[in-house]
Amino acid sequence: MNDDEGYEVGYGKPPKATRFQSGQSGNPRGRPKGSAGIQTLLAKHLGKMVNVTIDGHQQRKTIKEAAVLSLVKSLINGTPDQKIKLLKFIMPLLEERETDEEFDFGKLSDDEVDMLEALLVKGGRTS
Numbered sequence: 505m506n507d508d509e510g511y512e513v514g515y516g517k518p519p520k521a522t523r524f525q526s527g528q529s530g531n532p533r534g535r536p537k538g539s540a541g542i543q544t545l546l547a548k549h550l551g552k553m554v555n556v557t558i559d560g561h562q563q564r565k566t567i568k569e570a571a572v573l574s575l576v577k578s579l580i581n582g583t584p585d586q587k588i589k590l591l592k593f594i595m596p597l598l599e600e601r602e603t604d605e606e607f608d609f610g611k612l613s614d615d616e617v618d619m620l621e622a623l624l625v626k627g628g629r630t631s
Contacts, residue, residue, distance in 0.1 A: 595621075 513519050524530055535541075540548070550568040557563075558573070565573070579590045 511517075511520065550566065550571075552567050553564050554567055554570055555562050556565050556570045556573070575590060575594070579587055579594075582590065
């Protein structure tokens, strides 16, 4: 008697004879030891120090800090379209309420959330 009788073979349902045996991995060697994942690489490189000029003064900041400062500056000085795009990018990050150990943005008040949402809605209209 065939083990596949009464069993529908199709997408996501391979024949029983070709499945991995119990206790057998599909990737027996796995990821090589010492190879870094994307999160490890990002954390490593975003934590590197760089020289940045802020208000005419050279300062040492992490790449992560420099990127956030650049985003904030673009949010303040950018065109309305740039501000809308940045707010659409930033809002989900703020709504997650997960804070970084180095940065504690704190909890936004309901008024601040309403103001940011109003900016998004207002900016999204075409005149």
